[in-house]
Amino acid sequence: MRVGFDLDGVCYDFAGSLIEYLSFTNLDKLYEVVKGEPDKWHFYRDWGMTDEQFVRHCHDGVDYGIIFGMGTPRENSNEAMKEIRNMGHSIHIVTDRSFGSDPSRSKDNTLYWLYEWQFEYDTIDFSADKTSVPTDIFIKTSWRTMTLLSLLV
Numbered sequence: 001m002r003v004g005f006d007l008d009g010v011c012y013d014f015a016g017s018l019i020e021y022l023s024f025t026n027l028d029k030l031y032e033v034v035k036g037e038p039d040k041w042h043f044y045r046d047w048g049m050t051d052e053q054f055v056r057h058c059h060d061g062v063d064y065g066i067i068f069g070m071g072t073p074r075e076n077s078n079e080a081m082k083e084i085r086n087m088g089h090s091i092h093i094v095t096d097r098s099f100g101s102d103p104s105r106s107k108d109n110t111l112y113w114l115y116e117w118q119f120e121y122d123t124i125d126f127s128a129d130k131t132s133v134p135t136d137i138f139i140k141t142s143w144r145t146m147t148l149l150s151l152l153v
Helices: 014-024 043-047 051-063 077-086 103-116 143-152
Strands: 002-005 090-095 123-126 137-139
Touching: 014 043, 014 051, 043 051, 051 103, 077 090, 103 123
Parallel strands: 002 090, 002 137, 090 123
Antiparallel strands: none
């Protein structure tokens, strides 16, 4: 089978990387940052951050090399991906990484992070359209996904 993976929320803690950037730059004091697993995409609004501020911080965080380039993988995500490969399936990452002053920064940070944590995959595509790569099954963000990945290892 061709197994597709999103990175954010499955293998990578996007909200955690934003918190790391805000902390690194002391901007975390401007917001009521809530640590832990977000339950919605616009989690930053609960911190008192506007959409415009969020986008600006994401661009800057990518440029600093923190967002998409730093942080530990989600628990068991790498092990689960390896187990799926060991079962004979191919791994296809499809992730939307379009922040940064130069679009290549998001890609470079992502590829560095995957290499550093020794993720094994067959293909990687940068696209907001998760259906742009044909897969038999696609694993995307949710706390249930993490529970299922934990059961594989």
